[in-house]
Amino acid sequence: MTCLSVNLNKIALLRNSRGRDFPNVIDFANKFIALGVHGITIHPRQDERHITNQDARDLGQLLPHNSRIELNIEGYPSEDFLKMVEEIKPAQCTLVPDAPDQLTSDHGWDLDKDAEFVTQVCQRLNDAGIRSAIFLDPDVSMVEKAVKTGAARIELYTEEFAATHGTEQGKVVLERYRQAAARAQQLGLEVNAGHDLDLNNLPDFLSIPGILEVSIGHVLTVECIEQGMEKVTARYLEICAANPSV
Numbered sequence: 001m002t003c004l005s006v007n008l009n010k011i012a013l014l015r016n017s018r019g020r021d022f023p024n025v026i027d028f029a030n031k032f033i034a035l036g037v038h039g040i041t042i043h044p045r046q047d048e049r050h051i052t053n054q055d056a057r058d059l060g061q062l063l064p065h066n067s068r069i070e071l072n073i074e075g076y077p078s079e080d081f082l083k084m085v086e087e088i089k090p091a092q093c094t095l096v097p098d099a100p101d102q103l104t105s106d107h108g109w110d111l112d113k114d115a116e117f118v119t120q121v122c123q124r125l126n127d128a129g130i131r132s133a134i135f136l137d138p139d140v141s142m143v144e145k146a147v148k149t150g151a152a153r154i155e156l157y158t159e160e161f162a163a164t165h166g167t168e169q170g171k172v173v174l175e176r177y178r179q180a181a182a183r184a185q186q187l188g189l190e191v192n193a194g195h196d197l198d199l200n201n202l203p204d205f206l207s208i209p210g211i212l213e214v215s216i217g218h219v220l221t222v223e224c225i226e227q228g229m230e231k232v233t234a235r236y237l238e239i240c241a242a243n244p245s246v
């Protein structure tokens with residue numbers, strides 16, 4: 001079974017658009033938890049365009065380190081970000097190589113360039129008892145470098161899979177993800193995945209064995225508007241339950 005971690009960034013974006021605390025992020029975390037999700041993911045960006053640092057602290061109160069529902073905080077490991085993560089102590093922290101002005105996450109780490117930095121940060125997270133994950137393109141050579149960073153997990157960046165899904169090229173692309181996931185597992189790295197996953201493409205992605213967690217937010221939020229939270233969440237959970245173990 002794959003764990004479903006719902007990303008609340010877009011709930012926070014809607015909240016920020018009106019200057020009052022509605023919709024409330026904690027309220028939506030509780031609604032998704034009541035529907036059976038396994039985790040909550042947030043990505044506090046430096047400009048706090050959606051999730052704020054206060055949201056992160058509030059969710060840290062709701063989902064303390066050993067709570068049944070995991071909190072996954074994603075972000076660029078600036079010193080301020082890391083200090084906040086160490087203070088909150090989520091179950092997992094996913095390191096993403098985003099620049100402050102990026103529209104959204106659009107690439108994994110380049111470990112030819114950043115291995116030393118990523119290794120230091122993973123060590124810091126591991127020392128704090130926080131599971132470290134690093135955002136990675138589906139590249140076997142990068143997976144092999146990821147092992148040396150001390151990260152517990154990788155998160156496969158699935159935008160290319162989503163963009164090519166349903167095409168002949170998509171079959172080739174999915175095979176690249178399959179190989180990257182298999183190599184990671186062979187080397188003892190656990191595998192998460194996320195970005196642009198949705199109800200339509202997730203079943204094919206989860207034909208890859210051993211995906212421990214998918215974090216989904218952007219399209220899921222739209223699907224909930226279109227079809228209702230209950231129906232959408234139940235369908236995601238059904239798809240995740242079908243993922244073959246390693």
Ligand SMILES: CC(=O)[C@@H](O)[C@H](O)COP(=O)(O)O
Nearest residue numbers: 009043074096104105194195
């Ligand atoms: C890392 C990743 O792919 C997503 O988790 C990211 O959080 C999306 O960020 P936005 O919601 O700001 O597009």
Ligand SMILES: NCC(=O)COP(=O)(O)O
Nearest residue numbers: 194195196215216217218
């Ligand atoms: N790590 C991926 C994530 O948390 C959500 O990505 P998306 O579904 O908003 O594209």
